Amino acid sequence: MRPRLKSLNTLTTDGTVVIYRRPTERIHLDDPGGGVRALVELLAQGAHEEADLPAELTRLGHPTTAEDVRDAIAALDDLRLLENADADPDAETLRRHESNLRFYDLYADLGRSSGDLHHRLAHSTVLVIGAGGLGGGVLQSLLGLGVARVRIVDFDTVEPKNLARQFVYGAGEIGRSKVAAAAAWARRYAPQTVVEAVEQEVTDAATIRALGADVDLVVLAADQPVGIQLMTNEACFDLGVPFIAGGFKLSTLFYWSVEPGHTPCRLCLELHRDDDLRGRDEWVRSGLRLEADPVNRTTGPVAQLLSGLIALEAQRYLARTEEPVAGGTYQTIEIGDRMRVDATGWERHPDCALCHRSADGGR
Numbered sequence: 001m002r003p004r005l006k007s008l009n010t011l012t013t014d015g016t017v018v019i020y021r022r023p024t025e026r027i028h029l030d031d032p033g034g035g036v037r038a039l040v041e042l043l044a045q046g047a048h049e050e051a052d053l054p055a056e057l058t059r060l061g062h063p064t065t066a067e068d069v070r071d072a073i074a075a076l077d078d079l080r081l082l083e084n085a086d087a088d089p090d091a092e093t094l095r096r097h098e099s100n101l102r103f104y105d106l107y108a109d110l111g112r113s114s115g116d117l118h119h120r121l122a123h124s125t126v127l128v129i130g131a132g133g134l135g136g137g138v139l140q141s142l143l144g145l146g147v148a149r150v151r152i153v154d155f156d157t158v159e160p161k162n163l164a165r166q167f168v169y170g171a172g173e174i175g176r177s178k179v180a181a182a183a184a185w186a187r188r189y190a191p192q193t194v195v196e197a198v199e200q201e202v203t204d205a206a207t208i209r210a211l212g213a214d215v216d217l218v219v220l221a222a223d224q225p226v227g228i229q230l231m232t233n234e235a236c237f238d239l240g241v242p243f244i245a246g247g248f249k250l251s252t253l254f255y256w257s258v259e260p261g262h263t264p265c266r267l268c269l270e271l272h273r274d275d276d277l278r279g280r281d282e283w284v285r286s287g288l289r290l291e292a293d294p295v296n297r298t299t300g301p302v303a304q305l306l307s308g309l310i311a312l313e314a315q316r317y318l319a320r321t322e323e324p325v326a327g328g329t330y331q332t333i334e335i336g337d338r339m340r341v342d343a344t345g346w347e348r349h350p351d352c353a354l355c356h357r358s359a360d361g362g363r
């Protein structure tokens with residue numbers, strides 16, 4: 001194995017090596033004899049086998065044992081400063097996905113390379129329900145990330161009002177089927193990703209089950225028909241795949257996700273809400289739904305922000321860079337209140353038939 005220092009800013013001064021992990025987070029390594037600097041410079045090249053490093057350091061005037069090098073490399077790896085140069089992907093992938101791979105650097109270590117994380121995404125299939133501002137934006141990010149296949153479902157046609165925020169469509173596509181137009185855009189932008197356009201109205205869980213039979217993740221980017229969140233929830237339990245949903249209500253941007261067997265689910269939330277509202281008037285019950293706003297106030301900037309946040313959560317599920325942040329948790333941004341960020345989790349409900357069914361695998 002050829003351990004390599006990641007592309008991080010490194011400063012060396014007399015007696016100290018400073019490595020920046022974040023713009024505001026530095027690691028100071030004591031280096032009275034200059035041996036750490038010599039090791040860091042060798043590791044930055046990423047050209048040497050670990051077994052050859054003691055001899056190289058000794059040749060440079062820093063007598064070092066194999067054990068010293070092993071300990072130093074383990075310590076640097078614990079700080080997530082190293083990656084395995086032998087695990088680099090092929091040259092074409094390096095060219096096309098350079099920034100994606102550098103992003104994965106943040107999560108890579110000697111045991112898990114950036115290439116491994118990209119590989120997981122590049123072999124993933126995602127079902128996107130809805131080809132509006134949110135679905136179109138998520139599609140764009142998924143293509144940029146290089147997923148293998150996206151199935152996008154909608155039954156709408158492009159309307160003039162969509163051009164405020166649905167950037168996969170152009171003025172020349174008014175009246176055209178959204179999914180056909182989105183797939184045409186995708187073929188021009190990223191022909192290596194297979195985009196399947198399905199012109200269909202999603203009206204029940206069985207439809208979602210059929211559409212998602214071979215997928216790794218579902219993105220729910222539609223707010224119609226009423227109840228589509230619960231339908232998607234049920235279908236995803238049957239499929240055993242996670243899903244992510246989001247929207248914009250009044251001035252609140254929100255997104256959340258469900259991983260069957262691991263997080264509380266959307267039905268749990270519904271049951272908690274029924275408990276909270278028991279005894280209140282029916283009109284109050286029906287009026288309080290955590291669905292997107294029936295009046296669409298989603299501007300381009302809001303749609304892009306929300307699409308990006310959902311695509312990041314998708315990346316967490318697909319590549320497992322880190323634990324998803326919105327599992328059983330409402331992530332919210334109050335656009336109308338100086339971008340206040342909040343995260344509110346919900347609990348499993350004891351009467352949830354779906355979570356009960358998968359309780360063996362749950363927590």
Ligand SMILES: [Zn+2]
Pocket residue numbers: 264265266267268269348349352353354355356
């Ligand atoms: Zn549940």
